[in-house]
Amino acid sequence: MTTLEKIGIQGVRSYCDERTETLEFYSPVTIIYGKNGSGKSTIIECLKVSCIGEFPTNAEKGKSFIHDPLVSNKMNVKGKIDLIKIWLLKLKVIKNKSKLKKNKYN
Numbered sequence: 001m002t003t004l005e006k007i008g009i010q011g012v013r014s015y016c017d018e019r020t021e022t023l024e025f026y027s028p029v030t031i032i033y034g035k036n037g038s039g040k041s042t043i044i045e046c047l048k049v050s051c052i053g054e055f056p057t058n059a060e061k062g063k064s065f066i067h068d069p070l071v072s073n074k075m076n077v078k079g080k081i082d083l084i085k086i087w088l089l090k091l092k093v094i095k096n097k098s099k100l101k102k103n104k105y106n
């Protein structure tokens with residue numbers, strides 16, 4: 001059995017590429033709340049990308065999933081998702097790292 005420890009998100013949708021936002025998960029549940037558009041669904045989508053490598057259906061194979069360079073007035077934006085899972089039975093720490101990249105013109 002694995003449990004989710006924490007996730008770091010940078011350069012994905014409304015999460016800018018200049019710092020990593022880290023979210024810790026708690027037992028038995030973690031409640032994610034916030035205003036509309038604050039990025040709740042993005043956290044869930046990042047978990048999906050990190051765990052099964054699947055982007056949201058409307059994300060053009062990940063292109064529109066990356067923080068829009070026009071929003072930050074940049075040429076390129078790099079995104080990353082770092083997920084730390086703990087495999088309880090074998091006491092093993094699994095780190096999933098997903099790197100994403102987008103430039104202003106694609």
Ligand SMILES: Nc1ncnc2c1ncn2[C@@H]1O[C@H](COP(=O)(O)OP(=O)(O)OP(=O)(O)O)[C@@H](O)[C@H]1O
Nearest residue numbers: 013014036037038039040041042064065066067068
């Ligand atoms: N590629 C992108 N670059 C920058 N910002 C983006 C990008 N794609 C979406 N956004 C912004 O991300 C926000 C949507 O994030 P998300 O859907 O995770 O929010 P939410 O908290 O789940 O909202 P709701 O409660 O309305 O479902 C919106 O503010 C949207 O403008």
